Amino acid sequence: MSSSWAQPPHDPHHPPDYGHESYLYKVPPKVPIVERPIDDYRKIRVVVIGAGFSGLTAAIRLPQRIPNVEFVVYDKNPSVGGTWLENHYPGLACDIPSHTYQLTFEPNPNWSAFYAPGPEIRAYLEGVAKKYKLEPHIKFNHKVTRAEWNQETGKWKVTGEVVDSDEKWEDTADAVISGMGFLNKWKYPNIPGLKEFKGKMCHTGHWTLEPAGEAWKGRRVAVVGVGSSAIQVVPALQPWAEHVDNFVRGKTWIAAPIAAPVLGTLTSSATGNYYFTAEERAEFAKDQEKYYGFRLKLEDELNAVHGATIRNSEMQNGARAAFKEMMQRKLAKKPEIAEHLIPTFPVACRRLTPGPGYLESLVEDNVGFVTSEIKRITETGIETVDGQHHEYDVIVMATGFDTTHVPAFPIIANGENVQDTWREKPITYLSVCSSNVPNWFNSLGPNSAVGSGSLLVLLEKELEYAFKAIGKIQREGIKSMVPKPQAVEAWTNYMDAYFPRTVYSEKCRSWYKGGKEEGRVTGLWPGSCLHAVFALENPRWEDFDYEFLPDHKSALSWLGNGWTTMEYEEKVGHRAFYLEHIDYPPVPE
Structure with a gap:
């Protein structure tokens, strides 16, 4: 038999002729077929707010994780860095070991001190932006002043202003990643005079x-x-x-x-910090295995x-x-x-x-x-x-920040302003998703900080969760995706049950509790850093409500027309992609 029957139509988006003799079976579809290959993903646009650790990581990973993605990063500042650009007071430094305060995929063996000075962290972020050529994707001096969800179109309208000018701007997006942070709204104390x-x-x-x-x-x-x-x-x-x-x-x-044993090898100064010699930094840069071992030990200690x-x-x-x-x-x-x-x-x-x-x-x-x-x-x-x-x-x-998690600008969705709903208690699901706010994903939002462990590991995992969700929105023709009320309630109840077991619920004034001595813990993840890593690894898609795009009239419309784009390409071997990276199981001895 000729194999011509198995060839796809000339145009994969053109409906096939089910009456043509080259088709062996004439089975009329029982559900509407979306005439495109399953992996012909629609273009999706993402707005990222903030160019600190969260925004830069999002800008690096978005094109890696999501095909056919278009994105832009807006930041109110003139350069990258976020809080490490805005803060530059004397003595500014990291308060956890510098080798644990860096991106997992971008190690820096050249920190000068055990607790990295603020200018070095800012330079690190500038180096990351330069290495991954991110600046063309970032609009500096662009302050976001409002974000509003349009339920009819399934789009976010993000508006703002150009700093120090009368110029206004607006953008639309299928999804928003918020990397605004919350330790950046400094405030003077209420002292007379x-x-x-x-x-x-x-x-x-x-x-x-x-x-x-x-x-x-x-x-x-x-x-x-x-x-x-x-x-x-x-x-x-x-x-x-x-x-x-x-x-x-x-x-x-x-x-x-x-990590006292590690510190024993370093040089202490009169200020109490510990410094690496030029020889030690050069050795780290030359011997990656040695540096990896040093970093591994620090992170292990931090998580212990x-x-x-x-x-x-x-x-x-x-x-x-x-x-x-x-x-x-x-x-x-x-x-x-x-x-x-x-x-x-x-x-x-x-x-x-x-x-x-x-x-x-x-x-x-x-x-x-x-x-x-x-x-x-x-x-x-x-x-x-x-x-x-x-x-x-x-x-x-040195009197701190507004730590209530109330956003700096109105975020309007489904008739509610997040500024109002979060004023007393920020309501989220796993910290990443916002209750009643579709297609919006937080990085280091409420209940994202850690009392022990690496903050940036949690940041990366939160973003990976967001990428998986945005990928699902793109693949499956989802117009809006929002956590179910019962899932939000369950997350809230879990936190309220967990924190009384911890020291965070004791009476002390802390930004963990929005600057109060007593009250609900809104700053910390309810568990260890490693607990967060596991919790965010595999999203529970059943915890979300979905609305689909008009052309997705069936829950399985994402299956497309039965073809893949690979079957139209001429690239030799590409259609056997599954053989390129085989996960070989261990053979018992």
Whole structure:
């Protein structure tokens, strides 16, 4: 028999003639057939918001994971970097080991310090953008001001403005990936007299003063706060300023660094950080196996401390004793500081920081530790409730961010504004998808941070989840995809059942709880970093509601017309693609 019957029509999109004799069986379709091959994927457009770690990773992976994709990244800043571009206060550094704070597929053996300085992290992100040629896909100085879902078209309308101009812009997309982060909306505290001060004042999240150095000589400086920014700013300014007062209202644990055996080989500085020599960095760059082993050990250590986050666990009690002893020892010169600073709440109840050099700087002669509450700001300084007045040339507000997860702009879908629905409690599904918000995917949104483990590993897994969902939208002719209400409720109930088992639910003021002492944990994943990796690996598609495009009149319309594009191509061997990467099973001995 001639094989001509098996040849596809000249045009794979042209309906075949079922009456033609070359077709062996004349079976009229019982469902409408979509006249295209199963793998002839429709073009899909994705808008990515933010050009930090999330946005850059999305821009790298989208064309790799999704065929026939068109995408653009919008960022309000003039360059890549996200929070590492916006923050540049003195002493800015990573608060976990730098070799664990990098993309899994883009290792950097050349970090100068165990806790990488902020400018190096920004340079790392700039290097990633350059290597993967991302800048043509990024529109800088493009601030998003509104996103609105059109249920009729199944598209997002994203509008915005060009920074420092009157120009407006708008875009449409089938899906949106939000990489906005949430530790970027800095705010001044509610202290009377903020505008009265005649000296220099700035917020660490919006640094407008000189970098640490000669310019600070002779200055009397107040640093308000005891979060991670204050803990980094104080030791950075102490060697230069005439005097630094740290105004501390709360208490905090200063963490001992992890991987002590590894640290033993490194050079410590007076600031408490650990530095790699040029020879060590060159050895890492030359010997990839050695570097991989070093990085593997660090990540393994980072993932080994999840037990410390469980209330009354042996690891928690051990950490508490060890941190207390370390803090008392370093503050022995001024023991009254230890009495005020060491918390009664558990280790990790609020964000831990190793604070290289912070405790050491507090005991220096030119540093004061002020625990009396601030009453008001005056023209020349700060008045406290105990009646004391302290005069300063500079006041640094290291008072944190708006950590409520409320988006910076309206996100409108199905008659609701996410700004309103998230004001009291952010409602998501697995952190990635937003309740009642179709085709919208968060990276490092609510309940995405980790109390232990690598944040960037979780970020990559959240994005992979989003790519799988967007790929499904594309393949199956899905117009809108949104988590079912019962799935959202189940996720919420799981978190509310999990967190009381942990130290995060104890009474301490933390951005994990939106800046409150008590309340629902909205910042952290309910489990370990490795738990998140497993949870996000295989999406439960049954947890979503779907609406299909008009030409997909059947649940199986995505099957197309029975052909694949490979069967029309002339590439030799391509039609046997399944032999290119065979997963050979192990043979039992």
